[in-house]
Amino acid sequence: MNLxxxxxxxxxxxxxxxxxxxxxxxxxxxxxxxxxxxxxEELEVIIFDRSKQPVVPTDIGRKIIAQAQVILRETxxxxxxxxxxxxxxxxxLRIGIIPTLAPYLLPLFLYDLLRKYPQVKIRxxxxxxxxxxxxLSNDLIDVGILxxxxxxxxxxxxxxxxxxxxxxxxxNEETLNKQYILxxxxxxxxxxxLEEGHCLRSQMMNLCELRNKNTDLGNLEYEAGSIESLLxxxxxxxxxxxxxxxxxxxxxxxxxxxxxxxxxxxxxREISLVTYRHFIKTKLLEVLKQExxxxxxxFIPEKPAEQFVVEI
Amino acid sequence: MNLxxxxxxxxxxxxxxxxxxxxxxxxxxxxxxxxxxxxxEELEVIIFDRSKQPVVPTDIGRKIIAQAQVILRETxxxxxxxxxxxxxxxxxLRIGIIPTLAPYLLPLFLYDLLRKYPQVKIRxxxxxxxxxxxxLSNDLIDVGILxxxxxxxxxxxxxxxxxxxxxxxxxNEETLNKQYILxxxxxxxxxxxLEEGHCLRSQMMNLCELRNKNTDLGNLEYEAGSIESLLxxxxxxxxxxxxxxxxxxxxxxxxxxxxxxxxxxxxxREISLVTYRHFIKTKLLEVLKQExxxxxxxFIPEKPAEQFVVEI
DNA sequence: CAAGATTTATAGATTTTATCTATACAAAGA
DNA sequence: TCTTTGTATAGATAAAATCTATAAATCTTG
Numbered sequence: 234m235n236l237x238x239x240x241x242x243x244x245x246x247x248x249x250x251x252x253x254x255x256x257x258x259x260x261x262x263x264x265x266x267x268x269x270x271x272x273x274e275e276l277e278v279i280i281f282d283r284s285k286q287p288v289v290p291t292d293i294g295r296k297i298i299a300q301a302q303v304i305l306r307e308t309x310x311x312x313x314x315x316x317x318x319x320x321x322x323x324x325x326l327r328i329g330i331i332p333t334l335a336p337y338l339l340p341l342f343l344y345d346l347l348r349k350y351p352q353v354k355i356r357x358x359x360x361x362x363x364x365x366x367x368x369l370s371n372d373l374i375d376v377g378i379l380x381x382x383x384x385x386x387x388x389x390x391x392x393x394x395x396x397x398x399x400x401x402x403x404x405n406e407e408t409l410n411k412q413y414i415l416x417x418x419x420x421x422x423x424x425x426x427l428e429e430g431h432c433l434r435s436q437m438m439n440l441c442e443l444r445n446k447n448t449d450l451g452n453l454e455y456e457a458g459s460i461e462s463l464l465x466x467x468x469x470x471x472x473x474x475x476x477x478x479x480x481x482x483x484x485x486x487x488x489x490x491x492x493x494x495x496x497x498x499x500x501x502r503e504i505s506l507v508t509y510r511h512f513i514k515t516k517l518l519e520v521l522k523q524e525x526x527x528x529x530x531x532f533i534p535e536k537p538a539e540q541f542v543v544e545i
Numbered sequence: 546m547n548l549x550x551x552x553x554x555x556x557x558x559x560x561x562x563x564x565x566x567x568x569x570x571x572x573x574x575x576x577x578x579x580x581x582x583x584x585x586e587e588l589e590v591i592i593f594d595r596s597k598q599p600v601v602p603t604d605i606g607r608k609i610i611a612q613a614q615v616i617l618r619e620t621x622x623x624x625x626x627x628x629x630x631x632x633x634x635x636x637x638l639r640i641g642i643i644p645t646l647a648p649y650l651l652p653l654f655l656y657d658l659l660r661k662y663p664q665v666k667i668r669x670x671x672x673x674x675x676x677x678x679x680x681l682s683n684d685l686i687d688v689g690i691l692x693x694x695x696x697x698x699x700x701x702x703x704x705x706x707x708x709x710x711x712x713x714x715x716x717n718e719e720t721l722n723k724q725y726i727l728x729x730x731x732x733x734x735x736x737x738x739l740e741e742g743h744c745l746r747s748q749m750m751n752l753c754e755l756r757n758k759n760t761d762l763g764n765l766e767y768e769a770g771s772i773e774s775l776l777x778x779x780x781x782x783x784x785x786x787x788x789x790x791x792x793x794x795x796x797x798x799x800x801x802x803x804x805x806x807x808x809x810x811x812x813x814r815e816i817s818l819v820t821y822r823h824f825i826k827t828k829l830l831e832v833l834k835q836e837x838x839x840x841x842x843x844f845i846p847e848k849p850a851e852q853f854v855v856e857i
Numbered sequence: 858c859a860a861g862a863t864t865t866a867t868a869g870a871t872t873t874t875a876t877c878t879a880t881a882c883a884a885a886g887a
Numbered sequence: 888t889c890t891t892t893g894t895a896t897a898g899a900t901a902a903a904a905t906c907t908a909t910a911a912a913t914c915t916t917g
Contacts, residue, residue, distance in 0.1 A: 234548070234620065234623070234624070235547055235548055236546070236547055236548060276623075276624070276627035276631070277627070277631050278627045278630060278631045279825050282823070282825055283823070284684075284822065284823030284825075285684075291825060292635070292636050293627075293630045293631070296626060296630060297623065297626065297627060297630075300619070300622060300623040300626055301623065303619050303622075304616060304619045304620055304623060307612070307615050307616045307619055308546065308616055310612060310615075311546070311588075311609065311612040311613065311616060312546070312588070314608060314609065314612055315588035315589070315590045315605075315609060318590060318605045318608060318609075319588070319589050319590045319605070323604070324604050372596075372597075510596065511594070511595070511596030513591050513594055513596075513603060
């Protein structure tokens with residue numbers, strides 16, 4: 234017994250004519266006859282009385298056909314279900330995101346996304362790059378939002394946008410006199426860094442060609458835990474730091490005046506969605522990518538003519 | 546999509562293991578993988594997350610599997626239904642039966658049959674042989690009970706029993722002196738016949754080698770419409786007639802004393818069930834045959850050593 | 858009542874699908 | 888790193904569904 238045979242008997246019941254039913258099923262009459270005969274043999278029941286014109290179902294046949302219709306209705310439901318479900322954005326998405334991005338990126342899209350897709354449950358963890366990679370591998374999170382490229386086996390990267398790096402300069406710094414600066418303009422001895430583990434720290438070090446150098450401005454030693462801390466230090470004390478573009482979104486005029494952009498080619502960090510091997514929540518990923526890209530486009534409208542991705 | 550694929554995903558959901566599920570389905574793991582992949586492609590939905598160990602259905606997969614189980618349950622019902630129905634004796638059976646048999650045969654089995662198979666509806670028409678054949682051809686009745694053989698195209702005969710023909714002799718007839726008689730002993734001029742149309746009439750004529758002879762006993766001309774009429778005439782008047790064995794079932798002693806059996810080979814009439822070409826109520830026919838044969842066996846226990854079927 | 862039309866069944870060829878064996882690939886454990 | 892476990896894939900084979908052509912049966916019509 235198979236679903237087609239059931240369709241065939243329902244068609245014959247409907248048309249009361251083998252040829253018409255066959256046409257309706259897009260098969261030849263010969264095939265229809267054979268398939269129905271086969272079903273009858275399997276069930277050991279005669280479904281149609283072919284001696285009548287038009288053909289009529291037998292008493293038994295009517296019951297079989299009724300049940301066949303139930304089955305076909307249920308298979309219709311299954312197909313419908315699949316169609317609805319696959320287009321429906323739903324389920325849980327566990328996101329890991331680096332701390333230098335989280336407070337600036339998440340507010341840009343999260344609220345809209347949750348309102349637009351009420352069936353989607355999102356769980357966010359602020360993690361540094363290594364933690365994200367580990368948790369992806371152990372299926373503790375579904376997707377990471379972090380700076381790329383990362384050389385990690387089995388990870389897939391989906392670049393979202395390129396975020397400029399800019400300098401944030403203390404009021405009494407010499408660098409502030411220039412409109413555009415070069416990496417070389419940054420005095421590595423006056424550069425404040427994030428604490429160990431932040432990818433932005435290594436990017437800052439790479440940008441300024443700084444290797445394992447202890448940054449020590451006078452009597453203060455401070456490895457900042459967040460960009461906001463970095464900013465505060467520069468403001469209160471002296472020196473310079475490098476921050477990503479989105480961090481200056483909510484800057485007041487005072488802070489804005491302390492920003493200095495780099496001369497072309499502009500250093501940028503590549504921000505990507507990263508998934509591990511057997512990631513299957515493709516629909517959710519697609520939505521996430523779409524929502525982030527859209528939201529970010531409003532804040533990073535123009536792309537510099539020349540840019541280069543700073544290594545991690 | 547087909548029923549097997551649904552069975553396969555249900556099996557994988559149950560065993561949470563492709564190889565075990567494949568064994569349970571009596572196929573190889575390769576086939577199972579391919580079939581499930583095919584279903585997933587058709588529905589455009591991923592049903593199982595194979596990266597997990599043991600494999601688990603996806604959120605979507607769980608819903609698909611649940612609906613698959615509904616469908617499989619309904620197909621189970623269909624098979625059950627067929628099994629029950631095909632063993633259940635039910636439906637309407639329209640029987641045509643010759644008048645020389647009806648009042649003697651029907652009481653022997655009809656009541657028991659209806660009680661035994663309450664789902665069976667029986668409609669009986671007393672018809673002569675030609676009417677039965679015509680009504681069978683026109684699907685006005687399903688089965689005939691009559692004397693055979695009949696040479697009619699498309700008819701199928703299922704012999705039930707062989708009914709002896711006996712002589713019923715008036716008290717003042719010479720023939721009564723013999724214990725067993727021969728057809729030649731019957732004076733055709735003293736033989737009462739049934740009216741035209743009864744097969745028993747032609748059988749009587751064939752038995753007595755009588756052709757188109759007007760039977761006329763003195764001043765009475767009477768073509769009887771029933772065996773009971775024949776008996777009454779013989780009793781009241783004189784002469785002789787031929788009746789079938791079952792007609793003497795309810796005879797009192799007086800009547801029994803007027804019966805004379807034929808010497809071997811004993812003339813019998815063959816009583817059969819007759820159906821037309823596309824008869825499909827085979828189960829009902831089987832039951833009818835069984836019930837009649839059983840009932841008649843109680844009244845016609847011994848079969849004569851030598852007998853011959855009288856032609857119609 | 859024979860000839861043609863209509864309807865379903867059947868035979869044999871062909872295409873499609875399901876299944877198998879063997880092997881690859883991936884992940885986990887020793 | 889090697890072995891073990893679990894799933895996927897490739898190619899061959901077996902099974903099935905389907906097709907074309909035609910038969911058989913019935914019905915219609917001149």
